[in-house]
Structure formats: C-alpha cells, structure tokens
Amino acid sequence: MEGPSLVILKEEAAPFIGKKVLVASGASKLDKDRIINQTLRDLKTWGKHFLMVFDDCTIRIHYLMFGNYYINSRHPEKIPKLTLEFENGEWNNYNCAAKIIEGTDMDALYDWSSDVMNEAWSPAKARKKLAAHPHMLVSDALLDQQLFTGVGNIIKNEVFYRIKMHPESVIGALPPAKLTQLIKEARNYSFDFYNWKKEGTLRKHWLAHTKKICIRCNLPFTKKHTGLNPRRSFFCTNCQVLYTPKDNEGTAVNK
DNA sequence: GAAAATGTTATCAT
DNA sequence: TATGATAACATTTT
Numbered sequence: 314m315e316g317p318s319l320v321i322l323k324e325e326a327a328p329f330i331g332k333k334v335l336v337a338s339g340a341s342k343l344d345k346d347r348i349i350n351q352t353l354r355d356l357k358t359w360g361k362h363f364l365m366v367f368d369d370c371t372i373r374i375h376y377l378m379f380g381n382y383y384i385n386s387r388h389p390e391k392i393p394k395l396t397l398e399f400e401n402g403e404w405n406n407y408n409c410a411a412k413i414i415e416g417t418d419m420d421a422l423y424d425w426s427s428d429v430m431n432e433a434w435s436p437a438k439a440r441k442k443l444a445a446h447p448h449m450l451v452s453d454a455l456l457d458q459q460l461f462t463g464v465g466n467i468i469k470n471e472v473f474y475r476i477k478m479h480p481e482s483v484i485g486a487l488p489p490a491k492l493t494q495l496i497k498e499a500r501n502y503s504f505d506f507y508n509w510k511k512e513g514t515l516r517k518h519w520l521a522h523t524k525k526i527c528i529r530c531n532l533p534f535t536k537k538h539t540g541l542n543p544r545r546s547f548f549c550t551n552c553q554v555l556y557t558p559k560d561n562e563g564t565a566v567n568k
Numbered sequence: 569g570a571a572a573a574t575g576t577t578a579t580c581a582t
Numbered sequence: 583t584a585t586g587a588t589a590a591c592a593t594t595t596t
Contacts, residue, residue: 376574377591378573380575380592407593410575410576412577466573545572
C-alpha cells in the first residue's frame with residue numbers, strides 16, 4: 314500500500330474518531346488490553362505509516378505489500394492481525410505490522426513536510442535533501458521514505474514515465490528544471506493515484522507500471538530492476554531521457 | 569503451479 | 583558499536 318491509499322483509509326475510518334475501543338482482538342502480539350476503553354483521538358498518516366492516536370499511546374500500522382483492511386465487514390476466512398470494535402462499527406486489519414508507540418505527540422516524531430500527501434509537504438526541503446545525494450539514482454530517490462515519504466513502486470514508475478526521465482538517471486546530473494519537475498510530479502501523481510484509487514480506476518490509468526508497450530512511442534518497454542533498492546522499473550528508453558554525469562564532473566578527477 | 573510482487577523492520581552476524 | 587545481511591510477514595497475480 315502506497316501513501317495515497319492510507320489517506321483514503323483515514324477518511325473511511327474517520328467515524329471512529331472520538332469513539333471508545335470496546336474490544337481489541339487479533340493475532341498481533343501487541344498489548345491489546347492497553348487500548349481497551351481508550352478513545353480514538355485522531356488518525357494520521359506519514360507516508361505508509363498509519364497512526365491511530367489514543368489517550369496515552371499510538372498504534373502504528375504498516376500494511377507492507379499485502380496488507381488490507383475491512384471496515385464494518387470482515388474477511389470470510391482470514392484471521393485479522395488487529396480488530397478494533399467501537400459502538401458504531403468494527404475495523405479489521407490484515408497482514409500488517411502493528412506496534413504501540415508510547416505517547417500521542419506525533420509532531421515530535423514525524424516530519425510531515427517530507428510526506429508527499431501532506432499539506433505540510435515542502436518541495437524546497439526535498440530539493441535540499443536531494444542535493445545532499447548527488448550520486449543517488451533517481452530510482453532510489455523516489456523510493457526513499459526520508460525523501461519522498463509515501464511514494465511506492467507504482468508511483469515511481471508512473472512519475473518517471475510522465476516526466477520522461479530514465480529511472481537510472483543520477484540526481485546530481487539533472488538539469489535544475491528537471492529536478493523541479495521530479496519533485497513536483499512526485500506529489501502531483503500521488504494525488505492522481507488517490508483520486509483514481511477512490512473511484513476504483515487506478516489500474517486502468519497505469520501507463521508504465523507492468524506495461525509492455527510505450528503508448529507514446531509504440532515501442533516495447535524495458536523491464537529491469539534498477540538501483541540499490543532493486544524494485545521493478547518499466548520504462549521506455551526511447552522517450553525517457555537518461556541523465557548521467559559527464560566524465561569530468563561529479564567525482565574527483567583522476568589523473 | 570512457481571515465482572514475483574503496491575514493503576519494511578527486527579534481529580543476527582561481522 | 584556500527585554497518586550490513588538475513589529472516590520474517592503471508593496473498594494475489596502472472
């Protein structure tokens with residue numbers, strides 16, 4: 314699950330805010346008794362971290378690759394990792410990692426400005442952080458949760474396709490305007506993802522992820538694991554430009 | 569039916 | 583002690 318999906322969950326679970334946990338159950342090892350009778354005070358997301366803020370602690374849920382949830386219904390056979398029952402409904406979470414964080418001050422723990430879905434998102438800070446990693450491949454940069462919190466592999470592939478950038482381009486070699494475009498589109502596509510996911514049309518809007526043919530060029534895509542975080546990249550070598558350092562710059566000159 | 573994938577963190581080893 | 587490798591989680595799609 315990528316960042317935008319958690320924002321959708323936050324909206325779907327909003328009716329539970331202000332309600333008391335009547336029953337907490339599930340396969341998770343976390344101390345479920347701890348939150349019984351606590352009121353759900355707030356729901357927040359930091360990229361792929363989902364935060365349920367209670368009276369004196371917070372539950373952090375990560376849905377990883379296969380996690381999902383059912384609100385006011387449950388999976389026909391699977392056992393939930395964590396179920397919360399309130400007076401107005403139940404919330405079942407599956408295949409996720411759940412953990413209790415002591416305290417409720419998430420502002421002290423999370424930097425919201427790095428989250429592409431957050432209103433506090435700061436392109437300027439992103440740019441500054443990127444400048445500190447001139448040798449990083451753009452493919453790794455977009456997946457780096459400290460740089461583009463909430464971006465996942467689908468968003469990565471679609472962003473590079475949109476801005477016509479080869480995923481193995483190097484941060485330090487990007488022309489300033491191209492860097493601007495990368496930062497801008499990381500957030501912009503994430504909101505498209507959010508809207509399409511909500512209307513159930515996300516997959517049909519994919520132009521690169523899992524695709525075989527580039528519709529701009531009518532040529533086959535390259536499918537390759539790129540970067541140090543070797544996730545699948547789908548790209549067109551004809552229209553997606555590879556930005557690499559010139560031989561005599563970017564690194565110490567060897568003579 | 570095997571393999572890979574919308575991903576990260578805890579733990580172990582060096 | 584710091585860094586890096588490995589295990590763990592566990593379902594759907596190709």
